[in-house]
Every structure is written in C-alpha cells, then in structure tokens.
Amino acid sequence: MILNLNPNFKPLDGQEISFEAFTFAGGEPHIKILSDIPKQHSVTVTQRINSFNDLGLLCLAVDALKRIDVLLQDLYIPYFPAARQDRVMVPGEPLSVKVYADIINALNFKRVLVFDAHSEVTPALINNCEVISNHDFIKTIISDLNEEVVLISPDGGALKKIYKLSEALGGLEVVECSKSRNVKTGKLSGFKVYADDLAGRSCLIVDDICDGGGTFIGLAAELKNKNAGKLYLAVSHGIFSKGFDELSAHFERIFTTDSIKTADNFRLTQIKCGYGLLS
DSSP: OEEESSTTOOOSOSOBOOEEEEEOTTSOEEEEEOSOOOTTOEEEEEOOOSSHHHHHHHHHHHHHHHHTTOEEEEEEOSSOTTTTOOSOOSTTOOOHHHHHHHHHHHTOOSEEEEESOSSTHHHHHSTTEEEEOSHHHHHHHHHHHTSOOEEEEOSGGGHHHHHHHHHHTTSOOEEEEEEEEOTTTOOEEEEEEOOSOOTTOOEEEEEEEESSOHHHHHHHHHHHHTTOOSEEEEEEEEOOTTOSHHHHHHOSEEEEESSSOOOOOTTEEEEOOSGGGOO
16 A cells, blocks of 8 residues: 655556645644545655655654554655755765754664655665666656757766766766866856767766756756757756746756656646656
8 A cells, every 4th residue: 555645746557545734824734634544554765855744744754654553664755855965075964864863763664665766875874775866857858859969977976876876878978077166156157068079969967866957057068169969958856946037947857756846838748757767
C-alpha cells in the first residue's frame, strides 16, 4: 500500500492509503490515517519536501503508521531537501543536508529513494539510500526532440554524472563548461565553454537543479558565442524561482520533472517522476 502525502504528487502505482491532514491554528501539521491497514503490512510513503512542515507531516505520518503496527518499506522523496547545502562554505553556517538526513534516518525506512541526487554527500548521509539516475529522464527528452544533440556540462560538479549519462546514451559528445561563484554573495561570473566552434549544432544543457536560472542564462550566451545552434535545457528538479521569461529568451524548450511541484506553463515540458524514471 502507498501513502502519497502530497495530493498532487502520486508517482507510484498501487493501493492508496486514505488520510486526513490539516494544520492547526498554531501552525502544527496533523494527520489521521483512515484506511484499515493489516498489521505488519508493507507500506511505501511518497512526499515532496519543500518546507519543514512537509517534513513534519512526514514524521507525523510515520509515527501514526508505526502505532498501527505496519512495516515501513520505501520512502520516495525525489528532491532531497537542502541537497545544495552539502558543505560549510563560511563559518557560522549549518551543514543543512545532514540535519535533514538525520531526521530521515530516524524514521527507519528499509529503503530511501532519491532522484538525481545533487552530489555524493546526500546518499552518503542517508541510511539505505538508493539514487535513481537521470538517464531515463534524458532518454525521454532526446526521443522527444528527435534530433542530434551535444550534451553540455554546466560546471565541474556535473562532469562525473554527465559522462556516465553520455555512456548510457551510447557515447553522445560532451562539452565541458565552467563558471565562478562568490561564496559570500552567490554572484556568478566567468562563464567558459571549452569548445572552439559548435558549428550550429543543437545543445542540451543537463543539470540536477534550476533555481533562479542564472547559471543557464550565462552559459547560453557563451554557447551562442561558440556558434551553438538550438539550445535546450533539462533539469531534474525545477524550482524556477524567477519564472521562465528570461530562460525562454535563450532556450527553445525547457524540460523538468514534477519532483518539486506540478507546473502549468506553456514554456515547460514536465515529465512525471513515476515508474518510468525509477530504473
């Protein structure tokens, strides 16, 4: 049986567990399991964690399930919260990803599924973690585009995953890029594309997260300076905190999944985080 805690996110097939959830006037989340679940029955839980209240609802749901004596099998949280805060950059900061990981570990699921983890730190911190790669996601996109593309690695941090992706796709060409970031201000500069001439070839930038989009806008300008043809953007987890207007001025199409939110925007092609991406 499956407990989908977000009513707009039902990535897995199976018998759903019915529940009621609400927030008290004081701000505390609450949940009541309504389905009659047999004792020692295996349960999978899915949740989008975009806030501490989402995490709180998950913790309360797990406690409720344990009190009716079920077996916690899988937890599916495709976008792991605070994954980008996987190191302490300046004194006085927390190691945020570890805070979330410690809470998740205390829930004692047999397996925790994460889609396209930001770095190797996340699975290292989570007990019984299984990372689902972005390979099927990108295969779906390339099939949709139906044209030859060059894979663009936006920075050094993405290189290892990009080359694994290239291998899975039969050896597609990879072009490496880089940028500089001020760790105190977050400002980006110094975009570089390590190719002499892209000769009008279509380019697909692949990354795990798009927040404001500054990295991809900066890279798009440099790719055009290297004579790139059509530009496409594929990000596993789309936050899009600054909307799509500026991104759409640079990219023919933008692809993401529903790992963070369900978007209804004509500029975006959204692929569901269902069983099709779980291989």
